[in-house]
Structure formats: C-alpha cells, structure tokens
Amino acid sequence: MPVNYENFQDSESENQSPGLRIGLPPLQPFLQTLCSSSRLLLLSLGLNLMLLVGVCVIGSQNSTFQRDLVTLNNSTSQTELQVKSLISQGDSLQKTITPLKAGVGNLRQELQAARSMNDKVFSLEKKLEEEQQTLKADYAEIRLLVQQLAKDLTALTCQAAALKSNGSARACCPLNWLEHEGSCYWFSRSKKPWPEAEKQCQLQNAHLVVINSREEQDFVQEHIGSSFTWMGLSDPDRSLEMGGWDRLQDQLPGPVTCQELFLKGHLILCCRWRGLTPESQRLLL
Secondary structure, three states, X not given: OHHHHHHHHHHHHHHHOOOOOOOOOOHHHHHHHXXXXXXXXXXXXXXXXXXXXXXXXHHHHHHHXXXXXHHHHHHHXXXXXXXXXXXXXXXXXXXXXXXXXXXXHHHHHHHHHHHHHHHHHHHHHHHHHHHHHXXXXXXXXXXXXXXXXXXXXXXXXXXXXXXXXXXXXXXXXXXXXXXXXXXXXXOOOOOOOHHHHHHHHHHOOOOOOOEOOHHHHHHHHHHHOOOOOOOXXXXXXXXXXXXXXXXXXXXXXXXXXXXXXXXXXXXXXXXXXXXXXXXXXXXXX
C-alpha cells in the first residue's frame, strides 16, 4: 500500500516538473510513510492478539474436550462392564430357560394326552347315557310286559279258582294275595317309607289298607302279627288338627277310643280298638 502512495506521489511530481528535484523529500510523504508503518504495527499486534485469543480458546476447548473424553471413556468402561454383566445374566437365564422349555414341552404333551383322555371319557359318557336311555326304554317295555303277564296269570288263576269253587268265590285275587270279604290283601315284608309304600300299592292297582270294620281289623292283625304296617292315612301337608282321645268314648259302644280330626273344614273321626298292638285305626267319615 505505501508503494501505491509513493507511486502516486511520484507521478504527480513527474507531471508537475519533468526534471529532477534535488533536496530533502517532502514532509507529507514522510508522514504518510510513518502512518503506514504504524498501521502495519497495529495490524500485526491485532493479529497477534487475535491469534493469542484463538490459542487460548482452542486450549480451553481442548481442555474441555479432554475432560469430556475422559468422562466418555469412563462411561464407556462402565457400559462395557454392564454389557458383560447383562451377557452373563443372559447366559444364566438361558441355562434356566432351557429346562423350563423342556418342562413346558412335557406339560403340553401331558395336556394333549389329558385332552385326548377327556374326549374319550366324554365319548364313553355319551355312549353310557345312550345305553342308559335304551335300558330305560327296555325296562319300561319289560315292565309293561311283566304287568301284562301278571294280569294274564291272574286271569288264569281266577279261572282256575272259579272252576274249583264252582263259581262260589266272591273275589279273584292275584298270586300271593289273600281274599277277605270280597277284597284282596297283600302283606309286604319289605320296609319302605309311607310315600314309597303307597306308590308300590298304586303300581299294583291297589292302595294302602283302610280299616272299615272290626272283622277287617282282626283279619289284618292276624296276618301282620307284631310288626308295624303302614295304613292309608297320612298328613304330608300338616293340614290335620287333632282333638283329644276318648273324647267321644261314651257315644260309641265297645272298648274303643276316638279322636277328632279336622281336615280342611271336614270333620273326621279316627277310632281305634284298645287292647291290640299295634292299635289299628279306622275312619268314620
């Protein structure tokens, strides 16, 4: 840049006086040269200062980078240790999972076998139900057949009895039944609750005995002996209200005791003859 100024000055001198000038150089070019040197020095100092600041900044950044690098190395080391620990745990888990997988496989096989067995059991139950239904149907048919055979046998027995008595018999009773005053009686030796005993009589087109006379009571007592026998009197719904025994004793002849029974608004006298064990009952409506 000073060269440009000097060249510019020289060109002006050359334009003004084409001849050579002898003596001291002019003051203004000298000051310009001095200013140019100061500028160069300031510029150099500024550049050095900037370079120094840059070096300081770079050094600080380098120090920070070094610290970050150390921290990163430490973190990397810890991460590597954690990874190794996880790998070790994974190996342990794998060793644990392997027998568990085998156990699960065995359980699946057992479950499959159990399902297969359950299907077989269900199939057997279904077949058993079908066979049971078939047996019930067969039993019903056999029962009807037996009842029909019993009726036929009774009819034949009655015909034979009629032939033997020349028609003098008042009733024709089934086999093993006893005849008395035109009625047939069957004395069972099996012990059943009252509802089942009544049902068994109904299945044979009969009913539990109801004593209507002293003669009938004597006949029944003769064949039952000292055993207890159900009669055709029950109170399943607890609708009977009983009065006291011997309440009407003076109004009835003979050694009898009676009790008043009130059944849904109807008066029933239940009487028994004393001196017999068990004491049979009769109904007076």
